[in-house]
Amino acid sequence: MPRPIEALVHTGALAANLGRARAAAPDARVFAVVKADAYGHGIERAYEGLRGADGFALLDPAEAERVRALGWRGPVLLLEGVFEPRDLELCSRLGLWHVVHRAEQIDWLAAHKTQVPHRVFLKMNSGMNRLGFMPGAFRSAWARLSALPQVDEITLMTHFSDADGPRGIAHQVAAFEAATLDLPGERSLSNSAAALRHGLRSDWVRAGILLYGSAPDHPEHDIATWGLAPTMTLRTRLLATQDLQPGDTVGYASTYRTERPLRIGIAACGYADGYPRHAGTGTPVLVDGARCATVGRVSMDMLAIDLSAAPTAGPGAEVTLWGEGPGGSHLPIDEIAQAAGTIGYELMCALARRVPVRVVD
Numbered sequence: 001m002p003r004p005i006e007a008l009v010h011t012g013a014l015a016a017n018l019g020r021a022r023a024a025a026p027d028a029r030v031f032a033v034v035k036a037d038a039y040g041h042g043i044e045r046a047y048e049g050l051r052g053a054d055g056f057a058l059l060d061p062a063e064a065e066r067v068r069a070l071g072w073r074g075p076v077l078l079l080e081g082v083f084e085p086r087d088l089e090l091c092s093r094l095g096l097w098h099v100v101h102r103a104e105q106i107d108w109l110a111a112h113k114t115q116v117p118h119r120v121f122l123k124m125n126s127g128m129n130r131l132g133f134m135p136g137a138f139r140s141a142w143a144r145l146s147a148l149p150q151v152d153e154i155t156l157m158t159h160f161s162d163a164d165g166p167r168g169i170a171h172q173v174a175a176f177e178a179a180t181l182d183l184p185g186e187r188s189l190s191n192s193a194a195a196l197r198h199g200l201r202s203d204w205v206r207a208g209i210l211l212y213g214s215a216p217d218h219p220e221h222d223i224a225t226w227g228l229a230p231t232m233t234l235r236t237r238l239l240a241t242q243d244l245q246p247g248d249t250v251g252y253a254s255t256y257r258t259e260r261p262l263r264i265g266i267a268a269c270g271y272a273d274g275y276p277r278h279a280g281t282g283t284p285v286l287v288d289g290a291r292c293a294t295v296g297r298v299s300m301d302m303l304a305i306d307l308s309a310a311p312t313a314g315p316g317a318e319v320t321l322w323g324e325g326p327g328g329s330h331l332p333i334d335e336i337a338q339a340a341g342t343i344g345y346e347l348m349c350a351l352a353r354r355v356p357v358r359v360v361d
């Protein structure tokens, strides 16, 4: 028998969350952002749930090839554009759309021989200060691009730094609009947080995290607030239980010491499975659907659980680390992320290769 841990990818939840993205931006077309192997879900596994999107956005040319290999004929956007001139050949061959964020990418396009002109997304740095042309340089980049026979349509694009937080997006929207006012072409501005929190209108939404059932602005809001469903479950079983006496300690470095008699369960999941080692005592976990809490340090292959809320659970009991539990129970990945001082994005992307994954419904 294999080790009892497994991950589930929920096709129906992916499709429902995509519907939620459409509802948040009714007039827009929606890119399903599937970078980082569909936020750790696996592009091929997530495809069935997300094929109702208007396009796929990612940044690794090899992942773009995988989307095409699935038979997807619609838009595929390279979010960081091409990394070197010969990536343009792949764009021509597979009909990939690509972001242009710096001048050298325009030079490469100008030197590229292609039968079919490319659809490009010209990116402005409106304040994120990662990629893109400064507002003052945007218009001349647009003029250069639009003069190239290698270029078909130009979509105007920017990315927000604070769509999920108190600073918001107004300053970046203002910078973007001031510099693009009389430029033609479609616009692409929103990520998940901008679409959900700000209801921003643009032609193409780039929806990532919301598709995967994590709230972009947790803990201010949770997935229930936004009407999202978990798309990844990580579950395992108890391998053993221990009955501890007051003063006993649990796990490496004895970071947890009992004050009363305590029954604990040892679950077959550790940081080598992608469970965050920084999740301390008190991190929520479901045992047979009952909400319990971890105790002590997470080790490589195991973690310990206070079974006070699941007194009858023994070896073999079902343990839900995040996602859907038995009997309609569920545990949002955002709660574990918060306990570990990180975000849902990081946990789903870090699901380890040794964990077998099954696609359900």
Ligand SMILES: *Cc1c(COP(=O)(O)O)cnc(C)c1O
Residues within 6 Å of the ligand: 033, 035, 079, 159, 190, 191, 192, 193, 206, 207, 208, 209, 210, 216
């Ligand atoms: C990752 C990414 C997105 C999606 O962001 P979410 O917060 O996951 O919705 C959108 N646009 C760009 C440029 C990205 O890199």
